[in-house]
Amino acid sequence: xxxxxPAVRLTDVRLERGGRTVLDAIDLVVPRGSVTAVLGPxxxxxSTLLAALTGELQPAAGSVEVLGTTLPRRQRELLERRKGxxxxxxxxxxxxxxxxxxxxxxxxxxxxxxxxxxINRLVAxxxxxxxxxxxxxxxxxxxxxxxxxxxALARALxxxxxxxxxxxxxxxxxxxxxxxxxxxxxxxxxxxxxTSIIVTHHVHETLPVADRAIVIAxxxxxxxxxxxxxxxxxxxxxLQFLRGExxxxxxxxxxxxxxxxxxxxxx
Amino acid sequence: xxxxxxxxxxxxxxxxxxxxxxASAPTRDFFHELTREIYKIGARSLxxxxxxxxxxxxxxxxxxxxxxxxxxASNQISALVGxxxxxxxxxxxxxxxxIGRAGSSIAAELGLMRATDQITALGLMAIDPIAKAVxxxxxxxxxxxxxxxxxxxxxxxxxxxxxxxxxxxxxxxxFWQVLKDxxxxxxxxxxxxxxxxxxxxIAALVASYVGFHAEPTVEGTSVATTRAVVNASLLVLMxxxxxxxxxxxK
Numbered sequence: 324x325x326x327x328x329p330a331v332r333l334t335d336v337r338l339e340r341g342g343r344t345v346l347d348a349i350d351l352v353v354p355r356g357s358v359t360a361v362l363g364p365x366x367x368x369x370s371t372l373l374a375a376l377t378g379e380l381q382p383a384a385g386s387v388e389v390l391g392t393t394l395p396r397r398q399r400e401l402l403e404r405r406k407g408x409x410x411x412x413x414x415x416x417x418x419x420x421x422x423x424x425x426x427x428x429x430x431x432x433x434x435x436x437x438x439x440x441x442i443n444r445l446v447a448x449x450x451x452x453x454x455x456x457x458x459x460x461x462x463x464x465x466x467x468x469x470x471x472x473x474x475a476l477a478r479a480l481x482x483x484x485x486x487x488x489x490x491x492x493x494x495x496x497x498x499x500x501x502x503x504x505x506x507x508x509x510x511x512x513x514x515x516x517x518t519s520i521i522v523t524h525h526v527h528e529t530l531p532v533a534d535r536a537i538v539i540a541x542x543x544x545x546x547x548x549x550x551x552x553x554x555x556x557x558x559x560x561x562l563q564f565l566r567g568e569x570x571x572x573x574x575x576x577x578x579x580x581x582x583x584x585x586x587x588x589x590x
Numbered sequence: 591x592x593x594x595x596x597x598x599x600x601x602x603x604x605x606x607x608x609x610x611x612x613a614s615a616p617t618r619d620f621f622h623e624l625t626r627e628i629y630k631i632g633a634r635s636l637x638x639x640x641x642x643x644x645x646x647x648x649x650x651x652x653x654x655x656x657x658x659x660x661x662x663a664s665n666q667i668s669a670l671v672g673x674x675x676x677x678x679x680x681x682x683x684x685x686x687x688x689i690g691r692a693g694s695s696i697a698a699e700l701g702l703m704r705a706t707d708q709i710t711a712l713g714l715m716a717i718d719p720i721a722k723a724v725x726x727x728x729x730x731x732x733x734x735x736x737x738x739x740x741x742x743x744x745x746x747x748x749x750x751x752x753x754x755x756x757x758x759x760x761x762x763x764x765f766w767q768v769l770k771d772x773x774x775x776x777x778x779x780x781x782x783x784x785x786x787x788x789x790x791x792i793a794a795l796v797a798s799y800v801g802f803h804a805e806p807t808v809e810g811t812s813v814a815t816t817r818a819v820v821n822a823s824l825l826v827l828m829x830x831x832x833x834x835x836x837x838x839x840k
Contacts, residue, residue, distance in 0.1 A: 377714055405716040416711025418703075430715045432619060433722075478715070 328391040330355045330486050330518035331376060336385035338371050345371045347542055349385070353535075355485075358512050358519045360529045360550075363539035364564055369522045372539065373490050376520065377410060390486060406434055409479035413491040415471050417463040423474045424450065424459040430481045449477040453507060469500030476507065480515070487512070489521045493528055501525070505532050526565060530554070538564060606720075606799050610728050613721035623726035631692035631727070632734030639738045640745050642687050643680075647746030650674055651753045664758070668765045669772035671750045675743050676778040677838055682830050684739040685789035688731070689822045693797040696727050697818035700801030701811030709802070724802060728794040735790025736783040743782070785833050789826045796822040 331353035338346040346368040353359045363369050374380035375387050378394040378401045387394050389408065395401050417426050427446045431437060437445070450456045453473040463471055472492065479487065489508060493501045509532035512519045523529050530536060530550040538546035538553070538561050546553060546561045556562065563571030614620070654670040703709050703723060712719040747769070754760045773779065797818040804814035 379710075379713075402713070402716045402718060405714060408714075410711075410714040412707050412711055412714070414707035416707035416714075418708055418711075419706070430717065433715075433717050475711075 327355055328388070329353055330357075330390060331520065332386075332388040333375070334386050334388075336375065336382045336387060338368070338375055338380060339383045340371060340380070344383075345542065346539070349544060351537065351544065351547075353518060353520060355518050356512075356516060357534040358509065358521065358532055360533035360536045361520060361522045361539065362524065362526055362529070362536060362564070364524060367539045368542060369524075369539055370490065373410075373488060373522050376488055377405065377408060406482055407484050407486060409482070409484035409487045411472070411476050411479045411487070411489045411492055413494050415463070415475040417471060417475055417478070419463050422460050422462055423455065423466065423477075426463070426474060427478045427481050430478065434482060445481070449480055450474075452480070452511065453477045454503075467500075468495050469497070469503060472496065472500070472504055473507065476504070476511075480511065483515070485516075485518060487517050487519045489519065489523070491523050491525075492521060493523060493525045501528050505529065508532060540564060602803075603795075603799050606802070607795050609720050610724050610795065610798070613718055614725045614729060615721065620721070620726060623722070624729055627726045627730035628734055631688075631696065631730055632738065635688055635691045635734070635738060636741065638687055638691050639684060639742050642683060643742035643745030644749040646679060646683060646742075647671065647675075647749035648753050650679070650746070651750040651758075655754070655758055665760060665764050666768055666772075667754050667758075667760060668747075668750065668769035671747065671754075672769045672773040673778065675746050676773060676782040678830070678834065680739050680743045680746065681782050681785040681789060682826065684742045684786060685735060685793060685826045686823055687742075688735055688738060688790065689793045689797070689819055689826065692731070692734075693793045693818050693822050694815050696731075696794060696797040697801035697804070697814045698811055700724070700798060701804035701814040704802065704804050705806040705808070705811060720802075724798045727798055728791065731790040731794035732787050733790075735793070736786040739782055739786040743779075781837050785830065785837075788829060788833065792825050792829060793822045796825060 329352045331351065333349050333351040336346070336349040336351075337344060338349070349372070361369055361372060371380060375382055376389065378387075378389075381396055389404070392404075395404060417423075418429065421429065424443075424446050427449050428442050431442045431445060435442075447456060447459070450459055453476055455470060455473050455477070458466060458470055458474065461470075463474070466474060476492075487508075492504050492508065496504060505528055508519060508521065511517060512532075521529055521533065530553065533550050536546070536548065536550050536553045537544050540560055546556060546558060548556075553561070553565070556565075559571060562568075650671050651667060654667050654674075655664055658664045658666055658670065700709075700723060709719045709723065712722055751762070751765055754765055755762045800814045800817045800821065801811075804810040
């Protein structure tokens with residue numbers, strides 16, 4: 324077990340968008356089987372980090388290893404590697420001309436040669452896992468925000484990927500739907516033996532299910548530890564984010580931060 | 591540097607076209623999507639093509655009759671209508687109607703797929719978005735536009751017959767005989783279908799390219815739709831001249 328490489332290892336990674344450095348000196352290890360919360364204010368670079376984990380964005384420096392190997396640069400090889408990574412997008416990305424069941428069946432139909440009855444059975448199991456068996460024949464436009472998020476979750480799990488990445492899974496959801504999604508993420512991680520990375524700014528809903536937390540701000544990782552250590556921190560930069568204070572080391576106006584240069588060292 | 595930008599854009603469009611051809615694997619899913627697209631962009635375009643074809647047939651008959659009657663050659667009206675339709679009017683007008691009806695919807699659909707993360711989601715599911723969303727639309731257009739052109743010609747000639755024989759008073763037998771003698775199946779009709787296949791491919795590629803690369807906003811989708819119609823229409827008119835010069839130049 325201990326000889327297994329971590330699910331994700333980022334070593335001295337620098338990520339750029341449009342020639343501008345968004346994240347720098349990122350070192351991150353996500354152990355297999357863990358739930359890691361990647362926290363940070365809006366515009367801090369969380370989505371950029373997610374893009375690096377899925378291979379959409381190649382690092383300007385450093386290396387990104389996922390499930391033991393470096394992510395390839397060639398599109399065809401990258402698509403192959405993504406079969407092992409499930410991603411729940413903030414906007415769900417459900418195909419609007421397919422029903423919930425057809426959306427979940429899509430990766431199975433594309434990547435396996437399973438007969439239709441087996442695929443239908445698998446789809447029913449995935450829908451059951453997210454508590455939506457009755458919604459199989461509904462189109463995305465007929466689903467509530469929480470239901471659509473759960474269908475997207477079922478689709479991301481369709482190929483039983485060992486690594487799941489959740490991009491802002493609670494955005495736009497009411498407290499009850501948020502609770503349902505978070506408990507689903509925790510339950511699925513435990514029962515299916517997954518590794519989960521939750522990229523979010525919803526601190527209080529996410530920390531109870533997380534084993535580890537990292538906080539990104541000002542273009543770098545400013546905290547890495549357990550949720551208990553995060554709650555006990557005295558770092559003013561982290562405290563500002565946790566308490567939601569507008570004044571502090573994290574620039575509320577990101578434009579001002581850009582003007583000053585993103586690589587601002589915390590006081 | 592507008593020239594550099596235009597060249598770069600042209601290069602990207604060329605690479606995009608190659609990637610569409612490369613992504614056209616004849617899988618079960620591909621044929622499923624292809625059938626759906628043929629219905630969506632082909633079958634649903636039939637009414638507009640029927641109405642367009644009928645009125646073009648009526649207009650050309652009226653115009654041709656007035657010109658030919660001056661020389662006492664009004665009996666040759668079906669030759670004028672037939673050759674005019676097969677060689678130039680039907681492929682071009684069908685393609686333009688198709689661009690307005692289906693090209694705009696291809697661009698809007700792909701633009702909305704981009705704006706609502708559907709294209710991103712396909713890539714993250716290890717599904718090539720071009721193979722899933724673009725290639726079936728391209729081949730559906732290549733198949734449908736020649737068929738729609740044949741349908742356009744049928745309606746135009748039927749409308750022309752009704753006007754020439756039942757209103758103007760030209761003999762019905764003469765109408766069909768002159769048409770049969772002047773229009774060659776291989777050199778006129780099949781060439782019209784070949785031109786139409788090229789126009790269908792152009793329309794689908796242009797619409798797909800601008801839709802696929804649209805800004806992921808409502809405005810971006812709107813701009814892509816407009817650009818698809820304008821660019822595809824102009825390209826069809828340009829290619830029509832080039833193809834006609836090669837095919838009928840002698």
